[in-house]
Amino acid sequence: MNYADAGVSLSRADEAMVGVKKSVRSTFNPCVLGDVGNFGGLFTLKHLGFKDPVLVSSVDGVGTKLKVDIEMGSHTLPGQDIVNHCCNDILVQGARPLFFLDYVAMGSLEPQVMDSIVVGMAKACRENDMVLIGGETAEMPGFYAKGDYDISGTIVGVVERDNIIDGSRIHPGTKILGLPSTGLHTNGYSLARKALFEVAGYTPQSRVECLDKTIGEALTVPHRSYYKSLIDLTNAKKIDGLVHVTGSGFQGNIPRILPADVDVVIDRTSWEVPAIFKLIQQAGTVEKDEMYSTFNMGIGMLVFVDDKNLADVEAHLKAKNEPYYMVGEVVKGSKKVLFKD
Template sequence: MTTTTPGLSYRDAGVDIDAGDQLVENIKPYAKRTMRPEVLSGIGGFGGLVEISKKYKEPVLVSGTDGVGTKLKLAFELNRHDTVGIDLVAMSVNDILVQGAEPLFFLDYFACGKLHVDSATEVIRGIAHGCEQAGAALIGGETAEMPGMYPVGEYDLAGFAVGVVEKANIITGEHIKPGDVVLGLASNGAHSNGYSLVRKIMHLAEADYAAEFDGGKSLADVVMAPTRIYVKPLLKLMQTLTVKGMAHITGGGISENVPRVLPANVVAQVDAKSWTMPKLFQWLQEKGNVAADEMYRTFNCGIGMVVIVDAADADAAIATLEAEGETVYRIGLVRERQGDEHQTQVA
């Protein structure tokens, strides 16, 4: 007897093309709001086309890529998918910003085992929101449905940003000198870094995510707060005065990120008492019995971006940033380096 095998489809293998098409349709209105004049093609093509504005005489492209990390595990656990897209955009656009670049466009990569259109739409709506905050166009991306690669209900994210800066205006940190002022811009929370330690402490403390934690916000609200995007205020500052150096405080915290922009002969002396560490970090330090040095090399501890300016420009820089809605602290000074000491001292 001959057995006839039923005809199989891609859906039978776990990939739903119709769901992918629906997701593309869902996100088109959000992507449309992010468009810039330089964009020549939108969502749906094989590649995104973007021209460089004629305002640049010697344009240099600056690119960056990143993900959200294990903060996604909390998003799955709490069923909160609306802000991780903002985190994704922030990680890349803040990085290219520190070299003076204005973000032009952004692409995302969304990978899952089975595509759930509603939660994926939330994620990409967040990506579009982040792009609006950064002034970057969301010109495309990739949704990969890969059965068996991810647990049910989970996904991974990666993002890619490209910006442009006038060659003469690239910020390298090379002109930073003793006496320069170190400014700190407040963070929104833990942003997207250190979440492996955050989750471990939460587990050991048997944290109640629904409980009121800070200012009427639940612990879930506080721990899932999206990464602050500093693009527009800092672009405004760069148009106003000379910014000598900037550091996006991501993995490695204040201690390990600030040295990345410093010349070899100087140290940034940071006064930890110049700002109040937000309640989330105080709680994490207490519940995890985390040493102070470990806090400053793991978390942003309330400072999401560091800006270094000449002492004569410090007051004007603070005024400009505060007028743009930022909370700014004078957190330290640049001094001469002694021997091979670590280039950022937090005390």
């Protein structure tokens, strides 16, 4: 026997790496030392001019959104999802991204699929001024069903120590702006799939009157990044807190940055909830508070701003063509999320 008899093909891996290497190199900048294929990626901070740099890291996956991507054949989109998601996770602490590492596992390595996944990652890395510095591809026969795969990613960024955003300056009277999402982003898909496909009987190819695209197309819109819209404001210390509205929604994420003596009041009438969320709620007969504790409901990032900086922040967002809503305010309390309807 040989490795191929066990279901692992080194020749397929070599074929897949041809396109992968091209995509990875398209993200490189002068901080990268070495080339694709080294045991470890080398990155120097020398050219970045930081005085007291603090590295910020995060790791995440795409979750069961992949099931919809796979059925739709949208293999470039999960790579964008994972990079943008991770970028937002370190942005909320004021960090700019430096480099990204990916992990892709599938039952039988399909070079075209692998190439598409990394094309998507490389696209998002370039858009976020970040290097795709390395990764791991695992062929795992018998572990994943035919056509299935999983991806995860690790991001490393940097922030000046005195620019770290930790929410400590949030106080009663702080205003909260909401920046729109592009849909579900990468959270809540187990509930969305159950409600739409199992309960309501839709398929990813189904069309419904309230959507301008198929249900599958609405569910696979990539998770967006807020880096370009917000990084200058974080560097200028105009923002007192940021919340990436991901898994656990509003109730689970907002308290992570709140001081112990404040609550947040979110006005749920201040923005129009996108149709895809309404469809999920109706299809699964999901309670309203459950929707807000699972999904972003159309708001992907919350920006906490002191009154003295509000005009500057709003002017900056308008200059960046970044839509926003005044969605809430901070009040005295004990780290709770309250809703106004």
